[in-house]
Amino acid sequence: MRQxxxxxxxxxxxxxxxxxxxxxxxxxxxxxxxxxxSHSSRNGAESRLINHVDLSYQLKKFEDxxxxxxxxxxQFILHDYVIEKRFTRNEACDxxxxxxxKFNYLKNQALEVFKKIYS
Numbered sequence: 006m007r008q009x010x011x012x013x014x015x016x017x018x019x020x021x022x023x024x025x026x027x028x029x030x031x032x033x034x035x036x037x038x039x040x041x042x043s044h045s046s047r048n049g050a051e052s053r054l055i056n057h058v059d060l061s062y063q064l065k066k067f068e069d070x071x072x073x074x075x076x077x078x079x080q081f082i083l084h085d086y087v088i089e090k091r092f093t094r095n096e097a098c099d100x101x102x103x104x105x106x107k108f109n110y111l112k113n114q115a116l117e118v119f120k121k122i123y124s
Contacts, residue, residue: 009116009117009120010113010116010117013116013117013119013120014087014116016123017067017083017087017088017116017119018087018088020064020067020088021088021089023060023063023064023067024064026060066123067123070119070122070123071083071084071119073122074115074118074119074122076115076118078101078111078115079111079114079115079118079119080115081097081100081101082097082101082108082111082112082115083115083116083119085097085100086112087112087116094108
């Protein structure tokens, strides 16, 4: 189970990176077409558009899985602690009014629930 937990945590870290990448992509100006034909079947604008669509799809899949989790403690742990890193473990324990061992248990349960929904 420990390896599964690490994989799921890495997946959630990837989600945070996807959000940053998509935000950065959205800040890039729109491509302009100069009318010159390209020798390749794809141009840079088309590749960027495909990349944007792919990032958007992956991001939506993550968000749908996160939003499907009903337990507010699990949502707090996954979003505020794992993804956004807003709290240290001790601060998160204080927020939830639980011991460190109980927090670790809840975190592992939250990761398992996310894995089940995301898969």
